[in-house]
Amino acid sequence: MQPLSKTNLAETAIEAIRSEILAKRWAVGDKLPNETALCGMLSVSRGTVREAVRVLVSQGYLETRQGSGTYVLSTTDSSMPLTMARRAGLRDQFEARCALDVEAARLASIRQTPAVIAGLRALLEERGNYDGGDKAAFIARDLAFHKAVIAAAQNRAMIEIYDFFSASIAETIEATLGQDVPEPDMPAHAAIIDAIETGDPEKADAAVRRFMAPVIAALDRMLLS
The missing domain is CATH 1.10.10.10 (Winged helix-like DNA-binding domain superfamily/Winged helix DNA-binding domain)
Incomplete structure (x- = not known):
């Protein structure tokens, strides 16, 4: 020294x-x-x-x-890891959420009815776009939409799992309202409903993956930077 x-x-x-x-x-x-x-x-x-x-x-x-x-106690830099750990944690959360959302959309496409589709479109309209106002209220509206997609799968265990992880899922939604992670827009949400309405599980699967891909890619870039 x-x-x-x-x-x-x-x-x-x-x-x-x-x-x-x-x-x-x-x-x-x-x-x-x-x-x-x-x-x-x-x-x-x-x-x-x-x-x-x-x-x-x-x-x-x-x-x-x-x-x-x-x-x-530690030889790891504690100034960067807090941010990096959060980003890595968010990536894990988005991956887990993607797995749930993909399977839910696949099942929902098989079991969908006109009433279910109408309900999803109404919830998406109510969700709207985030305008920088009440963040908690927007997160609640967005979460309500995604929970409705899970409910449309008509799988009780999946619904309970999603409810159990709802705090984690709300955190992923909040992350997209900042500057680092892109927020999936209304057309990306609407594409999920459209794919479910076709009754084709593969289309529903692809729509959710397209929805999640920009977010996960952004987190990957941050972790590599």
């Missing part, structure tokens, strides 16, 4: 120790040098070292064990 400047000593100490952790100077589970050694390595006071350790503990890099010392 390089000696520190006299300004912003605590911040510089935090960054110096974090850099050493990320460079894997110490492995996960390794004990850090004691305060005296760190003070010498960084050319700072004990108080500065303690503050740096406290911050790095709060960020999940280190853990302190009473009477034992300070140990490395």
